[in-house]
Amino acid sequence: MRQTSPSQPHLHYREITMAMKANEARAHRGSNNDLTDVAGIRVGHYQRSDDGWLTGTTVVVPPPGTVGSVDVRGGGPSTRETDALSPTTLVDQVHAVCLSGGSSYGLAAASGVMDCLAERSIGFPVGPESHMVVPIVPAACLFDIVGRGNFHQRPDASFGRAAFEAATSQPVAQGNVGAGTGGLAGFLKGGLGSASVVLPNGVTVAALAAVNCGGNVVNLATGELYGAAFGLGDEFAHVVAPSPEDCARARDALDESRPRNTVLVVVATDADLTKSEACRVSMAAHDGLARAITPVHCLTDGDVVFTLATQQVPLSDGHVRSLSADRVRELDAVMAAGANAVTRAVVHAVLSATSAAGWPSYFDRYPSALRVL
Amino acid sequence: MRQTSPSQPHLHYREITMAMKANEARAHRGSNNDLTDVAGIRVGHYQRSDDGWLTGTTVVVPPPGTVGSVDVRGGGPSTRETDALSPTTLVDQVHAVCLSGGSSYGLAAASGVMDCLAERSIGFPVGPESHMVVPIVPAACLFDIVGRGNFHQRPDASFGRAAFEAATSQPVAQGNVGAGTGGLAGFLKGGLGSASVVLPNGVTVAALAAVNCGGNVVNLATGELYGAAFGLGDEFAHVVAPSPEDCARARDALDESRPRNTVLVVVATDADLTKSEACRVSMAAHDGLARAITPVHCLTDGDVVFTLATQQVPLSDGHVRSLSADRVRELDAVMAAGANAVTRAVVHAVLSATSAAGWPSYFDRYPSALRVL
16 A cells, blocks of 8 residues: 555655754744753752862753663763663663763762662652662763872762752853863863753753863864854854964964863753654764764763653654654754754853863963953 | 783873874875775766666775674664674675665665675675675665656666676766765755875775765855865865855755755775774764764664775784774774765765756855866
8 A cells, every 4th residue: 555644754855944944043042051941950060179189970850751862972981871771671761860070980979869869769660669769870971080180089979969969950050060070172171061942843952061072172273163153143152263373372282191081961852752762862962072073982982972851842743653754853853953952062061161180271272262342 | 900001092182182183284185085095995886867867876896805884873774784784793894885876775786786796706605615605785775766866767786786897996986976876965966975085104094975965065154065174185175165145045045845865975994994993983984974964864864884994904903802002093093084084075975966857066056166266
């Protein structure tokens, strides 16, 4: 039987380009321009930068019923509970995501988050009593234990607990905070950043990135941030091309010698994504890293994107078991918005970071890049 | 026992940035600036654009002993033999790669390639006699069967045979040829492109791309090709920013209505990559698509990257079963070069394509972008 249903996902370019034009013209940043613009999402940081410390933990706590998945693209990942987020496995709800410094040692922070959730009887139910739960807390770490703080001072369960308890829906603190505390960005100080977009159909998509990348976020020839071209509206209007003198000085300083790698990302949306759809959003979000960082996804990078979908805004045809053309179009918009939010979050991470441990911030390295108003 | 071997892969930023600077300064395009710069690689096209046809097939024939793998990132892939290229499976040598138009129907072209190889007793040996072989011919297709040629006229086994028999180490024909014959690039005519780089250590990395993407290769605001910024030396010096008038006209024409998707890529290198390493190179190469095309890796895209490693140039420590720091550094350079070669191949595909079936080429759409010398 020939199938002629208009719900088949054969997309037309007019629709794609019109939707893109409409999205570009009518999309806007959320009120906080960060992950908390997705209703119910809370973000908490804990960090130490005193007494030999320069590391921390960020916990993202979604509302009940949030579905999550992940895509790992780095060649040197440090993760836990990512197999449980595979589209083929049992669990589809996520109770918190824990990002940390401390290399794989920092995975211990997730245990503190699990304890907090278990005390509240929040988790995957595994027995007849309400406290019999296993909280699903996917986690990933970045490598900040050489060339910054003391090698032996790294996040443990107490960091996860403190970050969880600090979680709030207030605007996300950015820069040298949480998992970004010890982060670098090529030859600059990195950190934690976030960004959001509200699409014309009302769906919110946001990203949070803890940036510790080995690749460059800056075009060394011009001093411009690769990702700044992807700003929404006047988002990066305060950043201009730096002077040739600043660029030359920056290139001359390229002989630092401390290792770094990895960008840890959480994308969140209020759309009603399935676990498989959330996985696909994670996959597309890595394109946002490629546009902000060159090179990226190297062998020593642990780049990972978690995607959380809070299920509050239904996309089309969520009751249909196969994808309809309308849902494909809406999902593609979420995927593209997620990738762009990741790019913008990386830029915010770099712009918000402050010089530390001998690593200059972007504006300290390129003072002429700050537009004087 | 504490391990202090200097072969552990802890990379330092000085090494990375110095290597990057050296690569940028001392890398150069191969003599053909295409896939055939990897010694022993032959490329053949067959296409038809007469009498209702607008499609074709491209076959890449590597030298004996070539190891291959793949990474599929599109949401709507059309492939065969990709599972055999998983790093965990038996086969690691690839005898040819077959790229076609024709959507999944075009996978039939690979059967013609298999026949050609089997006639020459080339393949994975499966029996006591020399003709008892199974040629390994991974294949992927793009969607060019609506809005271009006739829906029912698509590549079959004869296309694979003809493309195989046309394979040569001469410079690769580009534009509306082979698998790129019916390809589009957003609102422009797409096609087939290729590019290469010779790294300072003598390793050659090259890419070939059949471009039929739904995302834009052009920044609609400026008319500039996203990927042109990644040109090596004066590679794209003949392309300049088009006039505001051309840009306005191009934006007004954005109401075409024919579907397209997918970029099919082959990366090739003469390095002695294992199957796992070739898989990792494929993964990184998708970053090259992200930099050339926005958005990419959507649900209706079948984006796929095959990587072929001809084993002629040994990287460091190939005899060591775990990765040494030297080998990691060299692999990362191959990965970054592969991604950039993909970006550049996409640009060549777009610049080489000629207007067809009502789809304008880049220079027909933006005539002012061609530098008058």
